[in-house]
Amino acid sequence: MTDQHPQNNSQVKPDWYGDVPMDAKPLQTSMMKQFISIKSKVPDALLLFRMGDFYEIFLEDAKKAAHALELNLTARNKKDDTPIPMAGIPYHALNNYMERLCSMGFKVALAEQEVDPNNPKLMTRILTRVVTPGMPWDSDGTDSRGSCWIAAICGTRNTGVAFLDTRTGALRVTEVEGPIDGWEEIKRMGASEVIVDTRLLSNEIIHTDLQKLSHSSKEPTFFDIRHGRMALKKQLNVDDLTGFGADKLRAGLGAIGALISYARDMAMLNLTHVNNVHVYSVRSQMALDESSLRNLEVLQPLRGADKKHTLLGIVDKTRTSMGGRLLRQWLSAPLIDIKRISSRHDAVEALLSPDLREPIRESLRSVGDLERLGAKLAQEKINPRELLALANSIFSLPLIMDSLSKESVFEGFLPQELPIAIADEICEYLQEDPPTAISEGGIIRQGINKELDEYTELSTNAKAKIMEMEATLREETGITSLKIKYNRVFGYFIEVTKVHKDKAPDTWMRKQTLVNAERFITPELKEFEEKVLSSTEKMRTLEHTIYVELRARLTKSVKKIQDCAYRVAIIDVLSNFAEIAVQYRYARPSVNDSMKLDIKAGRHPVLEQMDFDEVFVPNDVCMDKETNFLMLTGPNMGGKSTVMRQVALIVLLAQVGSFVPADSATIGLCDKIFVRVGASDDLARGRSTFMVEMGETALILNRATSRSLIMLDEIGRGTSTFDGLAIAWAVSEAIHNKLSARTIFATHYHELTTLADQSEHMKNCHVAVAQDQHRVVFLRELREGSCGQSFGIQCAQLAGMPKSVIRRAGSILKNLEKSDAGVGHINQMSIFDIQVEEEKIVEIPSYLTELEQELNQVDPNELSPFEALKFVYELRSLIQKQQ
Numbered sequence: 061m062t063d064q065h066p067q068n069n070s071q072v073k074p075d076w077y078g079d080v081p082m083d084a085k086p087l088q089t090s091m092m093k094q095f096i097s098i099k100s101k102v103p104d105a106l107l108l109f110r111m112g113d114f115y116e117i118f119l120e121d122a123k124k125a126a127h128a129l130e131l132n133l134t135a136r137n138k139k140d141d142t143p144i145p146m147a148g149i150p151y152h153a154l155n156n157y158m159e160r161l162c163s164m165g166f167k168v169a170l171a172e173q174e175v176d177p178n179n180p181k182l183m184t185r186i187l188t189r190v191v192t193p194g195m196p197w198d199s200d201g202t203d204s205r206g207s208c209w210i211a212a213i214c215g216t217r218n219t220g221v222a223f224l225d226t227r228t229g230a231l232r233v234t235e236v237e238g239p240i241d242g243w244e245e246i247k248r249m250g251a252s253e254v255i256v257d258t259r260l261l262s263n264e265i266i267h268t269d270l271q272k273l274s275h276s277s278k279e280p281t282f283f284d285i286r287h288g289r290m291a292l293k294k295q296l297n298v299d300d301l302t303g304f305g306a307d308k309l310r311a312g313l314g315a316i317g318a319l320i321s322y323a324r325d326m327a328m329l330n331l332t333h334v335n336n337v338h339v340y341s342v343r344s345q346m347a348l349d350e351s352s353l354r355n356l357e358v359l360q361p362l363r364g365a366d367k368k369h370t371l372l373g374i375v376d377k378t379r380t381s382m383g384g385r386l387l388r389q390w391l392s393a394p395l396i397d398i399k400r401i402s403s404r405h406d407a408v409e410a411l412l413s414p415d416l417r418e419p420i421r422e423s424l425r426s427v428g429d430l431e432r433l434g435a436k437l438a439q440e441k442i443n444p445r446e447l448l449a450l451a452n453s454i455f456s457l458p459l460i461m462d463s464l465s466k467e468s469v470f471e472g473f474l475p476q477e478l479p480i481a482i483a484d485e486i487c488e489y490l491q492e493d494p495p496t497a498i499s500e501g502g503i504i505r506q507g508i509n510k511e512l513d514e515y516t517e518l519s520t521n522a523k524a525k526i527m528e529m530e531a532t533l534r535e536e537t538g539i540t541s542l543k544i545k546y547n548r549v550f551g552y553f554i555e556v557t558k559v560h561k562d563k564a565p566d567t568w569m570r571k572q573t574l575v576n577a578e579r580f581i582t583p584e585l586k587e588f589e590e591k592v593l594s595s596t597e598k599m600r601t602l603e604h605t606i607y608v609e610l611r612a613r614l615t616k617s618v619k620k621i622q623d624c625a626y627r628v629a630i631i632d633v634l635s636n637f638a639e640i641a642v643q644y645r646y647a648r649p650s651v652n653d654s655m656k657l658d659i660k661a662g663r664h665p666v667l668e669q670m671d672f673d674e675v676f677v678p679n680d681v682c683m684d685k686e687t688n689f690l691m692l693t694g695p696n697m698g699g700k701s702t703v704m705r706q707v708a709l710i711v712l713l714a715q716v717g718s719f720v721p722a723d724s725a726t727i728g729l730c731d732k733i734f735v736r737v738g739a740s741d742d743l744a745r746g747r748s749t750f751m752v753e754m755g756e757t758a759l760i761l762n763r764a765t766s767r768s769l770i771m772l773d774e775i776g777r778g779t780s781t782f783d784g785l786a787i788a789w790a791v792s793e794a795i796h797n798k799l800s801a802r803t804i805f806a807t808h809y810h811e812l813t814t815l816a817d818q819s820e821h822m823k824n825c826h827v828a829v830a831q832d833q834h835r836v837v838f839l840r841e842l843r844e845g846s847c848g849q850s851f852g853i854q855c856a857q858l859a860g861m862p863k864s865v866i867r868r869a870g871s872i873l874k875n876l877e878k879s880d881a882g883v884g885h886i887n888q889m890s891i892f893d894i895q896v897e898e899e900k901i902v903e904i905p906s907y908l909t910e911l912e913q914e915l916n917q918v919d920p921n922e923l924s925p926f927e928a929l930k931f932v933y934e935l936r937s938l939i940q941k942q943q
């Protein structure tokens with residue numbers, strides 16, 4: 061469809077024409093032809109077409125945009141048979157509308173107008189930018205705390221995954237074994253858009269996920285490794301990629317090449333700010349799959365709850381945007397290298413001292429978004445106000461670096477040299493409060509350029525200058541009434557009263573004679589006039605030129621600025637950790653290579669900060685090689701899920717480098733954290749929830765190692781009791797017997813407590829409740845041993861269920877407990893027994909079928925007593941034969 065010629069009627073009409081026929085007369089103007097030709101290059105984007113002071117939108121796009129942005133839908137050539145639907149937005153409001161369209165998920169293309177090189181009288185339009193979810197419009201208003209990644213993934217065995225943040229220029233790449241791992245990484249990073257190798261589309265998971273994600277699929281050649289290598293070398297301006305650790309990459313280079321082509325050729329982005337590539341290995345970070353991140357509510361709340369109620373919401377007190385972005389990245393990629401973890405803890409510990417931390421955090425306040433400012437500088441689209449913000453940010457750095465240089469833990473980390481010279485130069489050039497526009501003047505300081513100073517002075521001091529000239533002329537000629545005046549017809553002129561007209565020098569040229577006065581001009585005066593009148597215009601042009609030159613000069617320092625930005629981000633996050641450690645009373649965890657997990661008085665970082673009637677009750681959790689599996693029972697609402705999540709979050713925070721919400725914590729390094737929640741807690745998702753749950757649980761069994769931390773919350777709940785119990789039982793057994801990973805399994809199947817009694821490394825524990833005659837009181841305490849009953853009915857009572865229903869439930873429960881088929885019976889079964897039982901019931905022995913047939917064939921009323929007796933004998937012998 062992209063390449064189809066719009067005028068060719070034999071082709072199918074693209075749907076962006078709407079009701080308008082392709083050969084409609086109004087579409088034949090040269091302007092509309094331009095529109096159609098550009099639109100057919102980007103058929104799936106809403107095209108904003110610049111015409112004078114407006115961006116016009118035509119055809120179906122106009123209807124969509126008018127609806128989305130509440131614009132007036134009009135028509136070009138209203139009187140025609142086929143009016144062309146049209147809507148417009150004023151050019152100066154572009155930022156605002158662009159942001160709104162992007163936030164609504166539109167892909168938007170921008171065509172700007174310029175003078176046609178072949179015909180200077182004609183305007184022509186060229187496509188200048190395509191904005192997509194992964195390559196958003198970059199205006200100041202956009203939220204910069206989150207990263208916005210566009211990803212590319214390719215390769216079926218060695219799979220390459222690359223990510224680009226077009227706003228900051230950050231480029232990351234990794235290689236993994238196969239598409240599934242690659243896809244998991246894309247989900248973990250939360251990419252907003254993805255370019256997929258068509259060979260991966262047959263993968264069922266990728267195929268399903270793509271339905272909810274903005275994407276484009278490309279043939280394998282688009283991910284050509286050689287092309288990728290060349291594109292990256294060119295991008296980084298190097299002959300050899302070794303310095304970046306990227307020389308050994310293969311599919312990774314293919315993914316990078318795809319990203320660069322796509323961003324540059326399709327979106328028409330200027331990528332001069334992409335100066336580095338971060339090659340990383342997913343093996344050097346903790347494996348935290350997207351499902352675990354979601355279940356732990358690390359970055360996003362479940363079911364659209366308040367964003368503040370996430371781990372990020374609680375622990376993010378960073379002062380800079382790049383710090384905010386880095387914190388997000390760290391939280392979803394904890395470390396698995398004990399040395400690196402400890403060195404982060406050391407840094408946080410040093411920053412606990414208020415004398416160090418407070419001045420640093422205060423200075424960080426005045427550091428702008430160095431990363432994005434640097435990116436804008438590199439692309440030469442930074443405006444004067446932003447440039448000054450860049451300088452001011454740089455001026456805040458020495459204080460930060462000086463204080464840190466006194467601490468030995470930061471040795472080797474601080475930048476060798478700060479780009480102060482750049483900041484000085486910026487301040488030397490720019491006025492104190494420069495505008496955002498670069499064509500309106502008021503940018504450059506006095507003293508930078510003589511000519512400019514003259515223009516500026518002229519345009520601002522023309523009046524004084526005239527008075528000065530007047531005085532000089534009076535003195536020279538002796539005409540005391542001489543005046544210099546101005547009108548629109550003559551411009552500046554000298555006026556002399558009739559009486560003095562003879563005193564006028566010969567060099568003056570007479571311009572006009574009035575009744576009482578004579579008017580003259582002089583070459584000097586005309587020159588002055590010329591200067592004054594054009595000075596404003598010239599001043600603007602010259603300022604623009606000086607600014608653009610300054611900006612171009614400064615681009616040489618972009619790398620230094622980007623390097624500083626990265627270091628400042630780290631300092632911001634580390635001092636943020638120190639800040640929350642102090643504010644929330646967190647303790648330094650000890651992370652070692654044991655198999656221990658010993659948390660004393662641990663708290664849930666998010667819950668403990670929420671306003672509740674009850675105070676948060678801290679809990680101890682201890683696991684080690686001997687006991688690595690806790691079977692956690694207790695009534696609904698007792699606090700099972702909370703305890704589990706708090707353990708996982710404490711481990712996550714510790715390995716990110718933060719202190720943790722506990723009195724103390726010793727953590728044997730965890731290589732992966734898996735958190736799974738039973739299906740009925742997760743109804744919002746599309747696929748059969750039980751299947752999702754099983755799929756995700758299966759993934760744990762395949763991927764977890766003995767170093768992993770597994771949290772299973774009511775797994776098996778999404779199906780009938782027996783199936784659920786059977787699955788829960790089997791999964792527990794498998795983890796216990798085969799994986800020996802540290803695991804907490806929260807369940808309301810009390811039958812599972814028997815499993816714990818029988819298994820060597822498994823221990824029962826429960827969240828305690830106190831019960832008086834009618835009510836339960838949640839104690840929120842984790843205790844050893846199993847919990848006697850589920851208190852479900854008492855919970856219902858707490859929840860306000862009518863008394864009659866509660867009473868009836870109570871009596872049903874008593875009956876169930878009495879009956880043999882109750883809980884006690886199931887306790888004794890292993891999963892295999894259950895299967896055998898079921899088979900017996902299903903398979904009816906053949907002789908019984910025979911008996912049934914025999915009986916059905918006989919009418920008892922027809923039988924004599926003797927025949928009946930004989931028949932009974934026959935039936936008996938049939939049965940006896942079988943036994």
Ligand SMILES: Nc1ncnc2c1ncn2[C@@H]1O[C@H](COP(=O)(O)OP(=O)(O)O)[C@@H](O)[C@H]1O
Nearest residue numbers: 675676677695696697698699700701702703840
């Ligand atoms: N340690 C605790 N201290 C205080 N309140 C708690 C604690 N643990 C849980 N809660 C409260 O109890 C509610 C239910 O806890 P939850 O862990 O979901 O229970 P369960 O999983 O056993 O049904 C939580 O939303 C919270 O309000």
Ligand SMILES: [Mg+2]
Nearest residue numbers: 700701702773
């Ligand atoms: Mg729960």
